[in-house]
Amino acid sequence: MDLQRLEGILSRYACQPADLIPVLQDIQDSYNYLPKDELKVVAERLHLPLAQVFSVATFFTMFSLVPKGKHVCKVCVGTTCHLKGGQRLAESLSNRLGVDIGYTTKDMNFTLETVACLGSCAQAPVMMIDDTYYARVTVDKVPKILKKYQ
Amino acid sequence: MVNLTIDGKAIQAEEGSTILQAAQAHGMRIPFLCYHPAIKAIGSCRICVVEVKPGPPRPQPACTTKVAEGMEVVTNSEKLQDIRRELVKFMLINHPLDCPWCDKGGECELQNLTHELGIAEVDYEAVRKPINNDFDSKLIERYNTRCVTCGRCVRVCKERVGASAINFENRAYFTDLGSGQVPLNCEFCGTCIEVCPVGALINKLFKYGARAWEMTATPAICQFCGGGCDYEVHVKDGQVKRVRRDEGNPLLCVRGRFGFGVISSDQRLKAPLIKKGGQLVEVSWDEALDFAAQGLMQVMAKGGPSAIYGIGSPRATNESNYVFQKFFRVVLGTNQIDNPGRYNYWRAVEGMAQVFGWPEIDGLNPEVLKYAKPFHSTLTLSEEAKGKGFPFVMGQTAKLKEADAVLVIGADVTPEMPPYGWALMEALQKEDFRLIVANPRKTKYDRYAHKKLRYRPGTERALVLGLMAAMVAANPDLAPQLPAEGWAACKEILQGVSLDDIAKQTGVAVADLQAAAATLLQAQAPAIIFGNDLLAQANGKENVVAVANLFLLIGQPANAGSGLYPIAEKNNTHGVCDVGVVPNLLPGYQPLAAGEKFGKIWNKVPSTIPGLTLDEALTRLENNAVNAPQAFYILGGDMIRQLPNSQRIRSILQKARFIVYQGAFMTEVAKLADVILPVGVHAEVNGTYTNTDGRLGQTRAAVSANGVRPGWQIITALSQKLDQPLEYASAEDIFKEMVSLMPIYVGLQPGYRWPCPDLKADIKGTFVPFSVEPEALGEGDFTLIVGKTMGHSGSFTTFAAGPMIVNGTQTLQINAEDAGKLGVAAGDTVTVSSAQGRIAVPVAVNDDLPAGVVFLADHFAEPLANSLTSNSNLCRVNIQKG
Numbered sequence A: 001m002d003l004q005r006l007e008g009i010l011s012r013y014a015c016q017p018a019d020l021i022p023v024l025q026d027i028q029d030s031y032n033y034l035p036k037d038e039l040k041v042v043a044e045r046l047h048l049p050l051a052q053v054f055s056v057a058t059f060f061t062m063f064s065l066v067p068k069g070k071h072v073c074k075v076c077v078g079t080t081c082h083l084k085g086g087q088r089l090a091e092s093l094s095n096r097l098g099v100d101i102g103y104t105t106k107d108m109n110f111t112l113e114t115v116a117c118l119g120s121c122a123q124a125p126v127m128m129i130d131d132t133y134y135a136r137v138t139v140d141k142v143p144k145i146l147k148k149y150q
Numbered sequence B: 001m002v003n004l005t006i007d008g009k010a011i012q013a014e015e016g017s018t019i020l021q022a023a024q025a026h027g028m029r030i031p032f033l034c035y036h037p038a039i040k041a042i043g044s045c046r047i048c049v050v051e052v053k054p055g056p057p058r059p060q061p062a063c064t065t066k067v068a069e070g071m072e073v074v075t076n077s078e079k080l081q082d083i084r085r086e087l088v089k090f091m092l093i094n095h096p097l098d099c100p101w102c103d104k105g106g107e108c109e110l111q112n113l114t115h116e117l118g119i120a121e122v123d124y125e126a127v128r129k130p131i132n133n134d135f136d137s138k139l140i141e142r143y144n145t146r147c148v149t150c151g152r153c154v155r156v157c158k159e160r161v162g163a164s165a166i167n168f169e170n171r172a173y174f175t176d177l178g179s180g181q182v183p184l185n186c187e188f189c190g191t192c193i194e195v196c197p198v199g200a201l202i203n204k205l206f207k208y209g210a211r212a213w214e215m216t217a218t219p220a221i222c223q224f225c226g227g228g229c230d231y232e233v234h235v236k237d238g239q240v241k242r243v244r245r246d247e248g249n250p251l252l253c254v255r256g257r258f259g260f261g262v263i264s265s266d267q268r269l270k271a272p273l274i275k276k277g278g279q280l281v282e283v284s285w286d287e288a289l290d291f292a293a294q295g296l297m298q299v300m301a302k303g304g305p306s307a308i309y310g311i312g313s314p315r316a317t318n319e320s321n322y323v324f325q326k327f328f329r330v331v332l333g334t335n336q337i338d339n340p341g342r343y344n345y346w347r348a349v350e351g352m353a354q355v356f357g358w359p360e361i362d363g364l365n366p367e368v369l370k371y372a373k374p375f376h377s378t379l380t381l382s383e384e385a386k387g388k389g390f391p392f393v394m395g396q397t398a399k400l401k402e403a404d405a406v407l408v409i410g411a412d413v414t415p416e417m418p419p420y421g422w423a424l425m426e427a428l429q430k431e432d433f434r435l436i437v438a439n440p441r442k443t444k445y446d447r448y449a450h451k452k453l454r455y456r457p458g459t460e461r462a463l464v465l466g467l468m469a470a471m472v473a474a475n476p477d478l479a480p481q482l483p484a485e486g487w488a489a490c491k492e493i494l495q496g497v498s499l500d501d502i503a504k505q506t507g508v509a510v511a512d513l514q515a516a517a518a519t520l521l522q523a524q525a526p527a528i529i530f531g532n533d534l535l536a537q538a539n540g541k542e543n544v545v546a547v548a549n550l551f552l553l554i555g556q557p558a559n560a561g562s563g564l565y566p567i568a569e570k571n572n573t574h575g576v577c578d579v580g581v582v583p584n585l586l587p588g589y590q591p592l593a594a595g596e597k598f599g600k601i602w603n604k605v606p607s608t609i610p611g612l613t614l615d616e617a618l619t620r621l622e623n624n625a626v627n628a629p630q631a632f633y634i635l636g637g638d639m640i641r642q643l644p645n646s647q648r649i650r651s652i653l654q655k656a657r658f659i660v661y662q663g664a665f666m667t668e669v670a671k672l673a674d675v676i677l678p679v680g681v682h683a684e685v686n687g688t689y690t691n692t693d694g695r696l697g698q699t700r701a702a703v704s705a706n707g708v709r710p711g712w713q714i715i716t717a718l719s720q721k722l723d724q725p726l727e728y729a730s731a732e733d734i735f736k737e738m739v740s741l742m743p744i745y746v747g748l749q750p751g752y753r754w755p756c757p758d759l760k761a762d763i764k765g766t767f768v769p770f771s772v773e774p775e776a777l778g779e780g781d782f783t784l785i786v787g788k789t790m791g792h793s794g795s796f797t798t799f800a801a802g803p804m805i806v807n808g809t810q811t812l813q814i815n816a817e818d819a820g821k822l823g824v825a826a827g828d829t830v831t832v833s834s835a836q837g838r839i840a841v842p843v844a845v846n847d848d849l850p851a852g853v854v855f856l857a858d859h860f861a862e863p864l865a866n867s868l869t870s871n872s873n874l875c876r877v878n879i880q881k882g
């Protein structure tokens, strides 16, 4: 366990029970996931039951208990995108990357996820890689987009 | 009262009650699932939906909707049944239908709902939820596949137990029960098992033990702490399979729920043993009793009756202990008796008595009832009956939740007295409740405390003095609410106290002292809980005097909840003192001078010469003093494990010429005995216990004693061998004689507590000066605290599988920094040494301990924690690696 990195995060907080979510966010940002050993320390330091820490850590989609890839690719399968082929897009990405939805490639480069709506329905189907939006993505555009991140 | 109709029937319901409660109160059933009477209703499962007029057009949950005047409720329309059916079907999608081998079969609420709603088919399909069962946890198996996510377990653990050890993970359809993605490792109170409507939580000790309908239930009283929880033992084929409490209060602790194995333990003493040629050999009861009688007579022939010393039992029934003291006072003719509470709870009794006086009851009707129900007092109160003394300032567990501020000092509440802990959890639900926890170690309730006072071990009296001084400093006109003597002198002393000095001595900052003092001072119903950590010190009595002084200053016992809450260690610690197993008082705390009254019933007036206290008796024998006792008659327990300085106790007992041990297990003391008489334990005997509240509990024989005997029958049999038979037909018979002689038990019956609430209390106190000299602890780098840990009660529970699975070995608890300095990690062995002895023990790293303080439990035989101590639960020790 990288205690120093964790201490660095904890040192920014008063370590009250209410600090749980911000602390978990910082850990997620820094580690790209929430390592279990670190969560045990967080429970102790924030005076919280371990079961409650895991309850929060597993409730929000922004947290992940398994390491995420360097890039997170979110394909929208919300109503509009669904009609415009979002599902097909997701499947194509899954085939191309060789991972199921919700999983991370072996080289830890991509995590493939689906989301309900990215709020840009007018440009459906939409996907996002890290902080960048890709509008009207047709299946044939996929290889070119992925290349930028490989 | 509110008028409403349910399914057309007009009823009256308590204002503020829910529709569900109102219906239940009138014997009407509304199906429910997430609701449980022991926890707050959250209205999440919607099984209990009803139609309400006037009200919203949608069905409302009966468990959270309050009754209102003129309300019309429909509980069973076709539409409602349809809703319920659909909801249950959703639950069944993922349910494995393990019924044939699930322990819950026959008492499963999901089975019953499915049956009641007539669901024969589930016409839904969905992805299966991933399987996330937990079979590795020590006493509880979790089958998430069977869970209906009602949340009862999560809520009971959080709200009532205060452990928050389980919680939901993930969300929506995938919501799943978890314990932090590691096998459940909690208090193992098992309360979650009890409230689970299905078989998702399984008691490993019970698993496949019986079908629900195969067992017979008998009420009994738990023997493992002073709380005296009433529960039912469930027996199949003469074996206790499990214990259970009632629906409304399902709480028990790990000992109670999982410790019943003491009954069937293969380490039980099953037949009488006598020492022949240095070996203990099995003999018949008759031979053993003859041998015991002869041994005692031989000692008496030389040294007279006072050469025999009796040690009563805080686990035996009131009846056995009463007969025991009568055996000494009448058959032998001596007051040479005491009980092990001398080193613990008796200090609370004496300390409280110094400040508030011994109990006295005036104004009883002179006639004794000829007929009374079994285990009911035969004495009655007259109109003007009055009582005084310390029992009237003692709190009761049932009221503790009404206190508005509680100071816990020198107690680790959950291992020592779980019921106080449950009461604190209830009190904590109130916004304005304040909890102050004072302990050298971090204990469970630190998590909930509004103020923590981390003092140095042995400085309790200084801390109390500091609190009182801070109160006077904050309010110079302060005066006690209760009638009190000696306040002026006490106040003068307090005004001279320097809080800085107190802070230096105790290690508690002045500001914390002041804040805690202010909280207690503002309280209308302050309560003080104190326990082993403070009572087991050599100055335990002085500690109690200090605490009682503090209560005299702030206490308002007229307000519900306000009181002194000492922790009685075992199920009958309070009772053994009440019924007179002490050298200087007759049953009911009556002076030896009152012996005439007893003589009328006993046909012999007891001696007015007080006996020696247990510690005096041991010291005399140690020093070969002329009038030292030469023989012991000991009712159970293990003084070698539990009293300070094990080697000393052992070598003193080795000097005795004759020892009769009447117990259930081969303890260290039993090994020294000349005669061993095996005795029945709680579920094997009839009788009563008096719990820490003074509440009488009745226990009933649920399983056959298999050759062992109830304690009192052994004592009366021995009296026959001594040609002075004490004769009783039953425990009821003994109780009847006993209570006729005990005014303090007036009005008492099972489930009631003494003193009788109808007595007019005349409470008065005297401020008694106390010193703040710290205990002399010897030399060494660390302070050792010997105390109680989760799951155990004395030596008793170390013979039961359940508690030993959870907590089976002695470890030295030490904080990480100290362990680091010693160069040891968890599991490494260290040698701990003091002036008294040395032991090798594995280390458990535990940051609940402050630097320089280490902890050992007094339950285990190997290694013996008390081989290090001298006359207190505290001592200085040195620790070496290896």
Ligand code: SF4
Binding pocket: B140, B156, B157, B161, B163, B164, B165, B166, B186, B187, B188, B189, B190, B191, B192, B193
């Ligand atoms: S056994 Fe007790 S402490 Fe453990 S999870 Fe169940 S209720 Fe909570």
Ligand code: SF4
Binding pocket: B146, B147, B148, B149, B150, B151, B152, B153, B154, B177, B192, B195, B196, B197, B198, B200, B201
């Ligand atoms: S384990 Fe039992 S009590 Fe807990 S949520 Fe599941 S069904 Fe309810």
Ligand code: SF4
Binding pocket: B222, B223, B224, B225, B226, B227, B228, B229, B252, B253, B254, B255, B256, B257, B417, B418, B419
């Ligand atoms: S040990 Fe005490 S708290 Fe636990 S079940 Fe027994 S009486 Fe109740």
Ligand code: FES
Binding pocket: A076, A077, A078, A079, A080, A081, A082, A116, A117, A118, A119, A120, A121, A124, A125, A126
């Ligand atoms: S549905 Fe895809 S962005 Fe809204």
Ligand code: FES
Binding pocket: B031, B032, B033, B034, B035, B042, B043, B044, B045, B046, B047, B048, B049, B061, B062, B063, B064
């Ligand atoms: S029992 Fe009322 S909503 Fe669950």
